[in-house]
Amino acid sequence: MLDAGNISKPGLIHRVFSCLAGALLIGLAQHSLADDAPAFMLQGFGTLGAVRTTSNEVEFVRDLSQPRGASQNWDARVDSILGLQANWRISPQLEAVVQAVSRYRYDRTFTPELSWAYLKYEPSPNLSLRAGRLGTEFFMMADSRLVGYSFLTVRPPGDFFWSLPFYNIDGADAALTVPVGDHLLRGKLFYGISHGQIALAQKQWNIDGSEMAGGYVDYQAGAWLFRASYANLRFKHDLPIEDVLQSYLPQPFAAQAIEHLGTGNTRSHYYSLGAIYDSGPWQLQLMLNHCDQGSNAFESSDAGYVLAGYRIGSVTPFLGYSWASSETRGNTLNPVVAMIMADAHVDQKTSIVGARWDLLRNIALKAQWDGIRGEPTSIFPYRQETAGWSGKMDVFSLTMDFVF
Amino acid sequence: MFVGIVLLLATAEVWAELVVVVNARSGVAAMSRNEVINIFFGRNRQFFNGIEAQPVDLVDSHPDRGRFYSALVGKDLADINAYWSRQVFSGRLQSPPKMRTSEEALKWIVSQPGGIGFIELAKADARVRVVYELQP
Numbered sequence: 106m107l108d109a110g111n112i113s114k115p116g117l118i119h120r121v122f123s124c125l126a127g128a129l130l131i132g133l134a135q136h137s138l139a140d141d142a143p144a145f146m147l148q149g150f151g152t153l154g155a156v157r158t159t160s161n162e163v164e165f166v167r168d169l170s171q172p173r174g175a176s177q178n179w180d181a182r183v184d185s186i187l188g189l190q191a192n193w194r195i196s197p198q199l200e201a202v203v204q205a206v207s208r209y210r211y212d213r214t215f216t217p218e219l220s221w222a223y224l225k226y227e228p229s230p231n232l233s234l235r236a237g238r239l240g241t242e243f244f245m246m247a248d249s250r251l252v253g254y255s256f257l258t259v260r261p262p263g264d265f266f267w268s269l270p271f272y273n274i275d276g277a278d279a280a281l282t283v284p285v286g287d288h289l290l291r292g293k294l295f296y297g298i299s300h301g302q303i304a305l306a307q308k309q310w311n312i313d314g315s316e317m318a319g320g321y322v323d324y325q326a327g328a329w330l331f332r333a334s335y336a337n338l339r340f341k342h343d344l345p346i347e348d349v350l351q352s353y354l355p356q357p358f359a360a361q362a363i364e365h366l367g368t369g370n371t372r373s374h375y376y377s378l379g380a381i382y383d384s385g386p387w388q389l390q391l392m393l394n395h396c397d398q399g400s401n402a403f404e405s406s407d408a409g410y411v412l413a414g415y416r417i418g419s420v421t422p423f424l425g426y427s428w429a430s431s432e433t434r435g436n437t438l439n440p441v442v443a444m445i446m447a448d449a450h451v452d453q454k455t456s457i458v459g460a461r462w463d464l465l466r467n468i469a470l471k472a473q474w475d476g477i478r479g480e481p482t483s484i485f486p487y488r489q490e491t492a493g494w495s496g497k498m499d500v501f502s503l504t505m506d507f508v509f
Numbered sequence: 510m511f512v513g514i515v516l517l518l519a520t521a522e523v524w525a526e527l528v529v530v531v532n533a534r535s536g537v538a539a540m541s542r543n544e545v546i547n548i549f550f551g552r553n554r555q556f557f558n559g560i561e562a563q564p565v566d567l568v569d570s571h572p573d574r575g576r577f578y579s580a581l582v583g584k585d586l587a588d589i590n591a592y593w594s595r596q597v598f599s600g601r602l603q604s605p606p607k608m609r610t611s612e613e614a615l616k617w618i619v620s621q622p623g624g625i626g627f628i629e630l631a632k633a634d635a636r637v638r639v640v641y642e643l644q645p
Contacts, residue, residue: 146603148597148598150594150598188598190597190598192603202600204598204600221600223600225600229555230554230555230561230562231553231554231555233601235600239600240599240600242599246595248599248600249594249595249598249599251598252594252595252598252599254590254591254594255591255592255594255595255598256591256595282552282553282554284547284553284555284557287541287543287544287547288543289547289552289553291552325547325552327543327546328582384582384583384584385582385583385584386583388588416585416588419585419587463585463587466569466586466587466590467590469587469591508590508594508598
């Protein structure tokens, strides 16, 4: 089930862009084109984080691409991230961008990965076409989840983003902005193939080759931004559970279970609505999503969050509330299958209280408390859950976010 | 004479007010507050007449930058920089170029067909047109 050795088509694109990136970095020095902005820019972002919880019955992760997480001891792996980005403006309408990110990932290392590597062509100023490796914007702000400096909370609310462990696709997108009076209407469409691995117990689930397509419509009216988005994902592979099923179930039942829990060729639908108010000292956000999972291995879910921040000098305290719940499926066939299916269940609410301190230019410190109150059956967002899990715990987080 | 000094001081304050100016040959006349915001935040990259907008900013250490965003959207520079980090690292936009002085900014506005920037009223000359006055 572990596909680490194969060079699939997305892997080839990966290598081509890695070479491009290398050429950009070696060959070019920063220089100006007359009085214009520099043609080549190197920028970066990062977070140093520490998190602990009040429970040793589960491990808390930032998202499901992480195999292990935090419990009662302070853990610096979960939120620590470093990203580096090179932008090369080839002509006024053509730009090449490469971004690599190092974070705690499915194989328990901080191996850097290519997160973005694309060519952008702008035939007109309000129309943008990109092709290559692109971040996915299934939900609002989903494509900048790793840039701590860009948002208020320590991490994007987990309850809202648990169902979205994928970050990018190899494909293309198109975005158009149309002024409507002094408001703006913006739309985007994307299509691509995902790649990557999602940690599952001791194994990895290969999501290479899964097709994704989607789009959204935004309406910016002064300080308000509204968005409606839809995305669709067709999984290519099954979960790596075949040998577990074969070893725990006698033959006819094992084959039946493998088919029942198959994810290959199933389709999932993601719907989302969002509203943001951003003016003066206020920042308000409301997001809702609904995921329709096409396989028995996952449960369809509803989630959302509200967040309010109010700036006082260089400190912005914030309050938030998030929730996620999934629908248990009826037919579990037998106890082994039932146990695997129970792994996909989430049912919890989280209260969030914290503050962001803009200490120095381009550096922010954050402290946050998350009060997770859920059912003991809510185990989907966690790792290493034990039978003693009560569904309730507190999470304490401290981060330093920076850009350069 | 006392009244004269008060009037003089009041006028001096007016000349120090920030205004948004565009290249006088861009064909842009007056803009609304939302239109100015959409241009400076890179959301709209074109003026109504199709000319590409080329906004110019100042470095953080220049006092006019903080005054501008405070008057325009009531936001701290940290929030503005956080906004741009989201745009830059999700591959959407680069922030407008940042000049160290108002004179450099003026030079930029005049050299780009769609140049737009902000400056103290006293420093605006005939090569630019005032399209919006910031309410303090």
